Amino acid sequence: MSFDVKAIRRDFPILNETVHGKPLVYLDNAATTQKPQAVIDTIVDYYTHTNSNVHRGIHTLSQLATNQAENARHIVQKFLNAREDREIIFVRGCTEAMNLVAHSYGALHVNEGDEIIISAQEHHSNIVPWQMLCEEKKALLRIIPINDAGELLLDEYAKLLNERTKLVSVVHVSNTLGTINPIKEITAMAHKYGIPVFVDGAQAVAHFAVDVQDLDVDFYTFSGHKLYAPTGIGVLYGKAEWLEKMPPYHGGGAMIRSVSFEKTTYNELPFKFEAGTPHIEGVIALGAAIEYVWSIGLETISKYEDELLRYGTEQLSQIEGLRIIGTAAHKAGVLSFALADIHPHDVGTILDNDGIAIRTGHHCTQPLMERFGVPALNRASFAFYNTKEEIDALAAGLRKVVRMFVN
Numbered sequence: 001m002s003f004d005v006k007a008i009r010r011d012f013p014i015l016n017e018t019v020h021g022k023p024l025v026y027l028d029n030a031a032t033t034q035k036p037q038a039v040i041d042t043i044v045d046y047y048t049h050t051n052s053n054v055h056r057g058i059h060t061l062s063q064l065a066t067n068q069a070e071n072a073r074h075i076v077q078k079f080l081n082a083r084e085d086r087e088i089i090f091v092r093g094c095t096e097a098m099n100l101v102a103h104s105y106g107a108l109h110v111n112e113g114d115e116i117i118i119s120a121q122e123h124h125s126n127i128v129p130w131q132m133l134c135e136e137k138k139a140l141l142r143i144i145p146i147n148d149a150g151e152l153l154l155d156e157y158a159k160l161l162n163e164r165t166k167l168v169s170v171v172h173v174s175n176t177l178g179t180i181n182p183i184k185e186i187t188a189m190a191h192k193y194g195i196p197v198f199v200d201g202a203q204a205v206a207h208f209a210v211d212v213q214d215l216d217v218d219f220y221t222f223s224g225h226k227l228y229a230p231t232g233i234g235v236l237y238g239k240a241e242w243l244e245k246m247p248p249y250h251g252g253g254a255m256i257r258s259v260s261f262e263k264t265t266y267n268e269l270p271f272k273f274e275a276g277t278p279h280i281e282g283v284i285a286l287g288a289a290i291e292y293v294w295s296i297g298l299e300t301i302s303k304y305e306d307e308l309l310r311y312g313t314e315q316l317s318q319i320e321g322l323r324i325i326g327t328a329a330h331k332a333g334v335l336s337f338a339l340a341d342i343h344p345h346d347v348g349t350i351l352d353n354d355g356i357a358i359r360t361g362h363h364c365t366q367p368l369m370e371r372f373g374v375p376a377l378n379r380a381s382f383a384f385y386n387t388k389e390e391i392d393a394l395a396a397g398l399r400k401v402v403r404m405f406v407n
């Protein structure tokens with residue numbers, strides 16, 4: 001299919017907005033993506049025609065809502081190529097998925113003296129839950145280091161694996177560096193010791209196809225809002241054999257089979273991990289977002305975004321005093337950079353005056369800031385609705401910042 005970015009942009013009404021009187025140039029897609037009309041319509045349609053609680057009612061609307069929500073689960077199962085629908089747990093997002101696994105898997109499998117491996121690239125949400133678990137269990141957190149390009153050092157990783165390791169949890173694509181990690185290799189290395197692997201796919205699923213069976217990961221998570229769906233809905237994939245053994249995370253309605261004051265028995269998968277009324281319209285809209293992405297095609301998306309990344313890298317590299325942080329050979333559409341010694345908040349504010357949205361700060365990866373010796377960074381991150389003209393606007397905006405501060 002040929003890629004018509006102008007037509008794609010018409011699917012996203014927010015792209016017509018102006019900011020400070022200038023056309024919006026939205027380059028903060030790693031923080032959250034904009035929503036296509038198909039997703040917005042799905043939410044309106046749900047509240048207009050179907051709104052009802054799920055898995056609770058015999059009445060027609062409840063059954064319609066249940067069918068739509070379970071159909072969305074099936075769409076996610078296909079999207080990740082999971083074996084079964086029951087391996088798809090709906091959560092609020094990556095952060096909740098990590099806390100769920102840390103809490104539930106951790107309760108069962110992690111004890112004093114055990115070790116958990118994460119990497120130097122991790123977002124705080126893939127650091128703090130494991131730190132909390134390690135503190136509680138007197139276990140140890142081990143960190144896979146990176147080189148100056150922002151790539152994991154697999155030789156060092158190999159040295160960290162041992163019989164005390166109880167879990168490896170790594171990010172698929174770094175939100176700060178853009179590095180795409182070799183998950184298949186990382187997983188195979190851990191599996192030699194029988195160690196399960198959890199992958200944070202927050203920055204992966206919107207950019208290329210992910211096949212959890214091919215990667216052979218034990219757990220995988222993503223947040224809907226980085227995949228053109230609403231906030232507050234995300235997915236935890238887990239191999240059924242792990243999820244079956246793990247205790248529930250939250251207690252309440254829907255996760256039970258029977259309750260008495262003496263004893264409660266738990267529901268089957270996936271409901272054992274879905275206590276309470278779920279984010280029903282979010283679930284259904286996530287299904288619509290995936291169908292929208294499929295209608296374009298992940299291969300087409302990857303190819304186009306690679307082109308944007310290459311063009312953006314070329315254009316930004318020519319700017320005086322600009323240093324790109326994250327130069328891995330295998331990268332997704334994230335460009336983080338320092339601009340002379342100008343504070344990123346100044347850069348972000350001046351760009352915003354020109355309608356250009358980038359992210360500035362530590363990107364919830366403070367250990368990475370320390371690793372690269374910077375207090376904060378600027379980050380432009382791409383989606384398939386971005387254009388080379390928008391990258392030109394960013395480059396022009398950055399030249400203006402340099403002129404204001406350096407000369």
Ligand code: C6P
Binds near residue numbers: 176
């Ligand atoms: N990164 C960013 O601007 P939640 O907040 O649960 O939807 O996602 C957390 C998360 C986990 N892992 C990675 C790699 C992420 O990038 C994020 C979210 C956003 O980079 C907001 S901090």
